[in-house]
Amino acid sequence: MSEKKPVIVYGASGYTGRLVCEYLREYNIPFIAAGRSADKLNAAMKSNVAGIETADYEVVTVPHTASALTELFKGASVVLNTVGPFAKFGVEVVQACLAAKCHYTDTTGEQDWLITLEQEFGAKFANAGLLLAPGIAQMYTTGEIAAQLCLETPGLDTLDIAVFWGGSPTIASTQTILVNAAMAKAYYLEQNKYVEHQPDAGLYNLAIPGQHELALALPWGGTSHPVWFKRDPRVANVKVLGGVFNRALMLGVPQIVAAALEATKDMKPDERYAALAQTAAGVMNTMPPRENPRVNKSLDSVYASGPLGRAHCVIYGNSNYKQTGMLQAFAAAYLLQQSPKRVGFASGCQAFGHHELLGQLRSFGLVGKPVLTVHD
Numbered sequence: 001m002s003e004k005k006p007v008i009v010y011g012a013s014g015y016t017g018r019l020v021c022e023y024l025r026e027y028n029i030p031f032i033a034a035g036r037s038a039d040k041l042n043a044a045m046k047s048n049v050a051g052i053e054t055a056d057y058e059v060v061t062v063p064h065t066a067s068a069l070t071e072l073f074k075g076a077s078v079v080l081n082t083v084g085p086f087a088k089f090g091v092e093v094v095q096a097c098l099a100a101k102c103h104y105t106d107t108t109g110e111q112d113w114l115i116t117l118e119q120e121f122g123a124k125f126a127n128a129g130l131l132l133a134p135g136i137a138q139m140y141t142t143g144e145i146a147a148q149l150c151l152e153t154p155g156l157d158t159l160d161i162a163v164f165w166g167g168s169p170t171i172a173s174t175q176t177i178l179v180n181a182a183m184a185k186a187y188y189l190e191q192n193k194y195v196e197h198q199p200d201a202g203l204y205n206l207a208i209p210g211q212h213e214l215a216l217a218l219p220w221g222g223t224s225h226p227v228w229f230k231r232d233p234r235v236a237n238v239k240v241l242g243g244v245f246n247r248a249l250m251l252g253v254p255q256i257v258a259a260a261l262e263a264t265k266d267m268k269p270d271e272r273y274a275a276l277a278q279t280a281a282g283v284m285n286t287m288p289p290r291e292n293p294r295v296n297k298s299l300d301s302v303y304a305s306g307p308l309g310r311a312h313c314v315i316y317g318n319s320n321y322k323q324t325g326m327l328q329a330f331a332a333a334y335l336l337q338q339s340p341k342r343v344g345f346a347s348g349c350q351a352f353g354h355h356e357l358l359g360q361l362r363s364f365g366l367v368g369k370p371v372l373t374v375h376d
Contacts, residue, residue: 003056004075005030007332008102011082011311012059012094013037015045015287016107019325020080021045025055026326026364034060034072035083056109069096074155086134087113087184088273094132099352103130103298103335107137107324111222118227119180125258126344133340133351135224136331138323139163139242141348141357142315143300144225146370147166148354150304150311151234153374157242159235160206161225163228163242164215165320167296168249168288174235186222189230189238197222202254204241209301209314211373216250227303245297298367310375317367330360 006114007024009294011017026030035041041059045052062072064083067091072080079102081093086108092116097104102198104125108114114134125132135141150156187194197219206217220242243250260279264272298317304310317323327348334340340351346358361367 001314005032005056006077006336007031007078008034008073008079009082010069010079013040014082016321016324017082018044018048019321020082020328021049021055021057021325022051022324023322023329024047024057024332025051027329028056028335029329029332030056031332032058032060032072032076034062036061036064052096064092066092066095066099069093070099073097073100076100078103078105078335080328080332082328084108084110085113086110087116090117090134098124098128098130101128101130102342103133105131105133105136105331107328108134109137109139109221109223110184111186111224111227114224114227122345129343131304131335131338131343131351132345133331133339133348135228136324136327136348138298138317138320138327139165139220140224141327142298142317142323142361142367143240143302144228144347144349145354145358145361146300146302146313146315147225147229147304148349149313149358149370149372150302153233153304153309153311153376155309155376156304156306156311157235158237158305159225159229159239160305161223161238161240162206162215162217162299162301163220163223163240164208164217164245164299165242165296166245166298167291167320168244168246184221186219187226188219188222188240189226189236192230192236194226194230203250206241206243208299210299210316212246215243215245216247217243218250218253224347228350291319291322296320298323308376312373314371315367316371317361319366322364323361323366326360326364326366327357329372330357 009020013035038061082091186197204217205214208215223240225240226238229238264275296319298320300315304314342350
């Protein structure tokens with residue numbers, strides 16, 4: 001291998017990984033597409049990454065061990081990790097980034113993984129001058145942008161966040177959702193303390209902007225937002241609900257999760273994980289088609305409130321997985337040119353700025369102009 005390419009996409013053959021590679025090409029950034037199977041990686045690049053013939057990249061296979069990943073990462077600057085569930089597969093990647101002195105991002109929404117990263121690796125990355133930024137993805141970052149726009153109004157301390165999207169989750173997302181629901185608690189933030197969502201609360205009826213019909217929502221593992229904003233002195237309370245616009249699909253989720261939990265409740269952790277992964281494969285075992293903006297719409301709505309003020313921000317968009325791919329690629333582009341706004345454990349907005357991220361999403365036609373209403 002000659003001069004090391006500066007960015008490594010780990011898990012590049014997956015649905016999200018392919019899109020990250022596509023947008024790295026848009027930003028003209030050389031990259032390594034890494035994973036366990038050369039055949040899958042080469043096929044994914046040639047068949048699923050638009051414009052790959054003009055990209056500066058190479059395919060590298062690597063075992064999933066901290067030592068092997070460290071060797072691969074040495075000489076690079078940024079690792080974009082898409083291999084989940086991250087609580088199961090992420091530690092080796094983070095350890096390797098720290099050893100190889102690389103910035104780390106991923107696309108997780110696993111709340112327990114974020115809390116683990118903050119507690120076990122945040123200070124180590126900060127001391128090394130490196131960024132540790134999990135959860136850079138549409139389902140978390142676009143809503144965080146809306147929240148940050150609301151918080152530009154002083155005196156607001158409570159965030160009520162709704163995230164919706166059109167289409168179906170990928171194979172990996174389905175597995176993460178099911179495994180995380182079974183094996184980790186979900187929290188919201190109340191007076192700056194984590195409070196557990198009741199696991200048997202069922203579906204929530206939610207009024208969301210832009211439609212008359214009530215939407216169905218779930219906590220989705222608590223999401224990233226309560227963790228990010230626990231570190232924000234302006235914010236004391238954060239609750240997040242989300243779902244897909246497909247009502248029939250949402251009605252089936254609690255039954256699938258409940259049946260899987262009951263069937264695996266007496267298993268040991270490793271056995272339970274394997275059984276849940278098999279159940280997830282039965283729910284979703286094929287890659288979704290490439291996103292269509294007329295079908296794969298997204299909506300992020302944030303109500304922010306305080307003792308004497310209110311703000312509401314809605315961001316309408318499309319192609320939530322493309323949003324994720326673009327956000328990851330921009331994170332790499334930013335880090336190759338300048339230091340992040342914050343090192344150590346940080347969200348996308350904390351590391352790169354919410355206006356900067358919004359500008360990139362809009363420039364690629366992935367979101368519209370935010371609709372911001374302020375009452376003070």
